[in-house]
Amino acid sequence: MAKPDTSAYESFEDISGRLDQIIDLVRDKETSLERSLDLFDEAIALGSKAVDLVDATDFSAREQVQLADSHAPQAAGDGQAEPTTSGD
Numbered sequence: 001m002a003k004p005d006t007s008a009y010e011s012f013e014d015i016s017g018r019l020d021q022i023i024d025l026v027r028d029k030e031t032s033l034e035r036s037l038d039l040f041d042e043a044i045a046l047g048s049k050a051v052d053l054v055d056a057t058d059f060s061a062r063e064q065v066q067l068a069d070s071h072a073p074q075a076a077g078d079g080q081a082e083p084t085t086s087g088d
Contacts, residue, residue, distance in 0.1 A: 004042040006049045015046050015053075022046075 009015045022039045025031050031039075059067065 004038075004045045006042070006045050009046060009049060012050060012053065015050050019043060019046055 006015075009018055022043050026036050026039055
């Protein structure tokens with residue numbers, strides 16, 4: 001099976017829009033199983049292209065800090081109780 005052509009989708013907005021269309025088509029009861037499988041293959045190819053776009057993106061220093069902060073584990077002083085041990 002040939003890989004679906006995703007060259008028309010150059011941005012995340014393009015990819016996201018097409019994925020939304022694919023979801024709608026697959027949910028349609030009139031869409032055949034064969035067509036659904038073709039759409040699934042296209043969705044996988046689009047997902048791979050989205051990952052490639054992320055990998056190729058040069059984030060600014062500010063964006064890198066924001067990404068790091070959004071993925072950092074919460075600090076101990078964040079209002080959550082520390083575990084206690086009995087017998088101290």
